[in-house]
Amino acid sequence: AQSVTQLDSQVPVFEEAPVELRCNYSSSVSVYLFWYVQYPNQGLQLLLKYLSGSTLVESINGFEAEFNKSQTSFHLRKPSVHISDTAEYFCAVSRSNTGKLIFGQGTTLQVKP
Amino acid sequence: DADVTQTPRNRITKTGKRIMLECSQTKGHDRMYWYRQDPGLGLRLIYYSFDVKDINKGEISDGYSVSRQAQAKFSLSLESAIPNQTALYFCATSDRDTGYTFGSGTRLTVV
Numbered sequence: 052a053q054s055v056t057q058l059d060s061q062v063p064v065f066e067e068a069p070v071e072l073r074c075n076y077s078s079s080v081s082v083y084l085f086w087y088v089q090y091p092n093q094g095l096q097l098l099l100k101y102l103s104g105s106t107l108v109e110s111i112n113g114f115e116a117e118f119n120k121s122q123t124s125f126h127l128r129k130p131s132v133h134i135s136d137t138a139e140y141f142c143a144v145s146r147s148n149t150g151k152l153i154f155g156q157g158t159t160l161q162v163k164p
Numbered sequence: 165d166a167d168v169t170q171t172p173r174n175r176i177t178k179t180g181k182r183i184m185l186e187c188s189q190t191k192g193h194d195r196m197y198w199y200r201q202d203p204g205l206g207l208r209l210i211y212y213s214f215d216v217k218d219i220n221k222g223e224i225s226d227g228y229s230v231s232r233q234a235q236a237k238f239s240l241s242l243e244s245a246i247p248n249q250t251a252l253y254f255c256a257t258s259d260r261d262t263g264y265t266f267g268s269g270t271r272l273t274v275v
Contacts, residue, residue, distance in 0.1 A: 055206075085264075094268040094269050143207075152207075152256075
């Protein structure tokens with residue numbers, strides 16, 4: 052069975068500061084890893100994903116995540132956040148690109164001016 | 165039109181009532197899912213369907229049932245709603261090329 056743990060339920064940060072949202076997973080098989088973002092009163096949008104290849108993956112809006120197999124982690128980082136990054140972020144794991152997604156508990160990123 | 169449409173967007177219902185949440189998609193995906201979101205718990209899988217004839221229980225299927233009427237339609241029913249089923253419900257589809265697509269959600273309140 053797979054599981055995902057997001058270690059922080061809320062992360063407050065000032066605008067233009069760096070941020071890291073932590074995600075650890077457990078699985079006895081190879082997995083695919085995802086980060087989704089949910090802006091207030093909206094559905095989920097894919098932010099980035101790791102399927103294979105380079106362990107560092109990037110999104111179009113400046114976020115990046117690194118797959119670390121030895122530490123079973125997939126932390127999300129951004130060097131400088133904006134007010135518009137305020138949202139809830141979910142880490143998820145799956146055995147395939149199309150299979151069941153197992154989600155973490157979510158981390159609320161609160162960017163303050 | 166949205167690729168994955170959920171109706172209704174919001175619903176308030178009374179304890180004991182039967183309610184159906186509907187999901188339709190224009191993606192042409194075979195795989196469809198129902199998740200519920202609760203604060204502090206993330207999203208949890210209720211039911212999933214890999215094609216019209218294949219329906220499977222997720223981790224929290226008790227108290228729910230589903231119907232896959234066609235490739236494009238996947239409905240979730242609460243036979244007798246209870247207050248702890250108050251949540252935000254998401255329908256999703258997936259395929260190999262595009263991965264997952266989520267609907268906008270249905271906010272259900274059971275009073």
